[in-house]
Amino acid sequence: MSVAHHLRAEKDPSYKERNVVSIIGDGSISAGMAYEALNNAGAIGAGAERLIVILNDNEMSIAPPVGAMSNYLTRLMSSRRFLTLRDLAGKLAKRLPSRIERTAKRAEEYARGMITGGTLFEEMGFYYVGPVDGHDMNQLVPILRNLRDAENNGPVLLHVITEKGRGYKPAENSGDKYHAVSKFDVETGKQKKGPSGPPSYTTVFARELLHRADQDDSVVSITAAMPSGTGLTEIAQKHPKRCFDVGIAEQHAVTFAAGLASEGMRPFCAIYSTFLQRAFDQVMHDVALQNLPVRFAVDRAGFVGADGATHAGSFDLNYLCCLPNMTVMAPADEVELLHMTATAWAHDSGPIAMRYPRGSGRGLALPDEGTALEIGKGRIIHDSDGEGVAILTLGPRLYEALEAAKTLTAQGIPVTVADARFAKPLDTDLVEKLAKQHRVFITIEEGAPGGFSSQVVQYLTSSTLLDRLAFRPMAFPDAWLDHNTPEAQYEEAALTAPHIVKTAQDALKVKAAQ
Incomplete structure (x- = not known):
């Protein structure tokens, strides 16, 4: 959008370029596409001058962010002297003549580099501002106005620190449970649940996977920022060295699983159907083409109710069945899912996927463990x-x-x-x-x-x-x-x-x- 404004302004001198503001969370900025966009915006120069990226850093998405980027943002957040120096240098530079201003700006950048070692964002071509308190309107609003009105010479990244659920203690204390909220008591924060029923398909899958992981130390589980959503929380607690949350990075999750499979491990890659779409190229080239025994647990297959079209698992049968070497299963009920999880565990001759829906099973009695099915038999x-x-x-x-x-x-x-x-x-x-x-x-x-x-x-x-x-x-x-x-x-x-x-x-x- 920023490039489009620039191109229109070049064509029509009367067209006024506008700021384009992109807001991204600290959980999402670890995704590969975010890096690609940062790299592109910082490199193209003309066309990205009026791009402002606001990084909303609350150390929480659905689950706490993980990985090197999360650790890096935490170090930046704790660097309070950094913001003070920048503020002082910036105010000083704006009061100096242009020639001296350029010298002062270089001095400011040098001083910041000496103190902080620079920032990743600046190395990628962004002007980094922050971290700032996102709940202090007296500080945040003037900064946003200054960024809006400044004659930018390149893209800007504003690092804003917020707290998920700010101002409501139950949400502050349980950000994961308040990511998607059902009816709740305002005084206590307790969410109202319906009558207890059969276990969910996700729970049944997780039970059988944990059972196999207890017996087989080659079983490895992988999730992309959805440990609770895919049922891997208990497995992560019991087998932390064999359970990996790679962040919002489905492409890497699949190739990571392929690498594990190539070295004799039994990886289970648990990803929602709609999110596995992001990794189709990796499923194709890194798994199916090499016929590696990666097990795909495709959660939320089918309609997903209140999560809507963005999360509906409508297309996995299409994009998985078209791949050579791929085995694709779908359980009719929770007992079948138990058997299919066991089938996936036992299947070492190529990639295999099982797709199962969101929600509860039918209340059928579950055996102690699943039994492997004959491949390709209804x-x-x-x-x-x-x-x-x-x-x-x-x-x-x-x-x-x-x-x-x-x-x-x-x-x-x-x-x-x-x-x-x-x-x-x-x-x-x-x-x-x-x-x-x-x-x-x-x-x-x-x-x-x-x-x-x-x-x-x-x-x-x-x-x-x-x-x-x-x-x-x-x-x-x-x-x-x-x-x-x-x-x-x-x-x-x-x-x-x-x-x-x-x-x-x-x-x-x-x-x-x-």
Whole structure:
């Protein structure tokens, strides 16, 4: 945006360049793209003069920031003399003639370098200001005005220190719990929770992973700034030397896991589906191309309710299934997730991913440990004798399919319901059996068009099986869905039992008309 303003001003002398302000948190500035932007802005010169980056440093994102950048910011924050010297030198320089001002500025920079050793940001071409108290408006507002009005000679980084939850003690004391807030008591700060229910999918995965880590010292877990969100907190406490939080750096997390796998470790890379998208190139080149046994725990697959379109796990089936050597699983319930975690642990012949949703399981009794599944084999859950409808599901929509089967069976329509378990490799024997024995073939998945269903179609078109079928894929709509409850989102996506019933009925009518 800053470059665009500059280019427009060069073209039209009457156009007034404006300041562009970018605000970033101390957790996010460790991300690779932030470094790339700092490097670019500091190097391009013309076009970035009126760029002001405000670094909001509160030592907290969802979890406390980690890594060398976090430590570096902490050292800067503790360097109080630095700001005092800069203020004095800056005020002095503005009162001197231009020639002396330039000399004074060089002297100021030299003095700052002697005291602090310079800053990383200045080495990258930014003029560093700070740290300043972000809660002191008498200090902060004049600084912002000065930066706005100054004749800048390059990009500026303003380092602002704040406290997450400032002014509300419960939030100050528990920044992680107040990152996303449910209803709470204002006096005590206690958040109101719903009635206790089944454990979440994340908890079930973490339980089995901890069990494997206790038994196998080659198990290593990796997260990208989401230790609590991915369930790794307890594992980090019990096995701190084999649990790594790499910060908001998914690309590095994947390549780090690839390096571990190449040396005989069993890495589990636990990342939300929407965030793993950032690391697709690393999944492709550093893992799949080298056929390294990295285990991907793809959390928050499917709709995520109040987190909205930015966090919806809509595309992982598409971008994972297209990669050679990749195995992709999706559990229908928490017991299946337990088995798939065990399957991933035992799978040493290439990369493997399991995608599972946000929220609670179905309340099924869990075995003491998972049992490894046969790779690429699904299962028939409800069988029928007639040539009616075959429903092949991937993931938790299995139970909506079973509800739909009850309705259709009551109408005299034979229905077979199968759980694919694996999107890749596809259970071609199961697909062929369903296609040969039924007139209507429905696939159901919790992902964007072009994922699991395309694997089924790809196989069916290699034979004449598709010619005799009314094939109906059911997936997410080709649209961004707004924030809502997951139930409302699946209703909007037409992936509930009544929608499955209607799809089957309509397909049967078309088939009968033929």
